[in-house]
Amino acid sequence: MNKFYTAQEVADKLKIKKTTVYELIKRGELSSSKIGKQLRVSEDQLSLYLNGAAKNSVSAQHHDYQPESSLLKRDYLLHSSGLIISGQASPALDLLLNQLPSTPGNLPVLQSHMNTYNGLYSLYFEKVHIACAAAAPEDVRSLVPGLSLTALLFCQYPMGFYVKKGNPRNIHDFPDLTRADIIFANREKGSSRRVLLDRTLKSSGISPESISGYRNELVSDYSTAAAVAGGQADVALGESYAVRSFPELTFLPLTQETLYLIMHSENLDTPGFQAVTETISSENFRRTLALQTGYDTTHTGEIFSI
Template sequence: MNKFYTAQEVADKLKIKKTTVYELIKRGELSSSKIGKQLRVSEEQLKAYLDSTVQSSISQIHDYQPESSLLKRDYLLHSSGLIISGQSSPALDLLLNQLPAQPGSLPVLQSHLNTYNGLYSLYFEKVHIACAAASFEDIQSLVPGIPLTVLHFYSYEIGFYIKKGNPRNIQGFPDLQRADIIFANREKGSSRRVYLDRQLNKLGISPENISGYRNELVSDSSTAAAVAGGQADIALGEAYTARTFTDLEFLPLGTETMYLVMASSSFSSPGFQAVVNALSSESFRQALSLQTGYDTSHTGEAACF
């Protein structure tokens, strides 16, 4: 018989906060069922979440349609509205929530794409603004021949998720090759995957020597949950997510910056200016910093190339 768990029971099993469980359900990463008036997660649904495979990751990346609506996407592309690409995050959620209050704001649709796919879609004019954690050189190479304006969104720490107390005594990238270590990886095109692969290449570490390298998950919450739940020993992600899991520690490795990228020809348009104004406001910077701990000292600054 299929067992059903409450949100609190799922939180206890994954060693995370109850609110994080609801966030996973809201994002569609964790399936749930309605029993009477109560939300429940079945044993099968929980297992499916923890055992996410490469195939499910690829499917989400390539087949996802924003709000399951091609019609709405095409309407916004060819009329008065904006499509902003970016995977769900507290920063992007906060920005999207503040946009309607800005003068000249337009209807906004979020397209849940990672860095590579967002920039790719910007190049092919499938989105208007792309969230990207990438260097300027990478951005230019993925969106060639188009004058771009890049807005500094926020900076954040990136590092390893490990179990509290570091029982495996993990110190750095070379430990990924150990036979007793299982790694929870992110999908191709994500900034985490690019960061990982560059570090491995720099250190001369073959991905074939890393157990779990081919098993791709589609969010930091998913990889962190895999470590917290014992399906993996280590994962790479941002510090904010680690703080939502009570059974994890964060081993910092460096800092990355998230940018909002748009065509320079669009920068002065009303809807785009609403994004710029919201991002540049002191109230937004303070709220973002307080809610997430992100570095917002350069939020709103623009660069063109």
């Protein structure tokens, strides 16, 4: 029987800190499973990580360096007993993982905590089965070229600025980020928020170096919102849902973002993948997600080829 370990139990086995275990999971080096609201690492996942680390150590000792593509394309999927879905913390993804077990034909789901860019990159190198990504179809095609892909529309939600209640700094648009009295809390490269920011700055002719705080990267909407709430920054870019946890903040909508599940088209009709599409397309899922988050689920469950 496949055992499951807590982060602390994994830390004890590897003789490392618990925080290091979470960092390995966040970077996608150690796969994990979500059981209820808790992260667990199975015995098989831990063995895969240890085997990979041992192989890397041997290669380094003999200076037998493989091409990057070979290093990335390990046999994670061949040894997986379920679906590996990449995606950062999201109420939509959390709801899917909670409802999947009650859908006929479901498989165990292992969540790999990666942002949009790294998730699509991992889909290309066959490290994940499904990438949860907020990216336009043309961006997906450029990151995952030459493959037949299917996109399942997950949900849509507003993107905008987090500012203090009453907007005391009078921040309204991207040019305001360049003001000398404004400190920005940025997201990490590869996140959809960072892609939106960098793309907008380039199209507007705004230099990133003119923005105080641009180089200070945080890894979630909650962490950037907390920076604004705590006074370490004046503004951050993220989705509206995160503001619910910070009553001292106001959300200023700027645009709308669409979240997709991206997968290889050939897998769409296989049992585990069917359970994912059936869950998301169900009226119960759409209604619950809309009520819990306020997300737009009008097109949730729509499927199209990329």
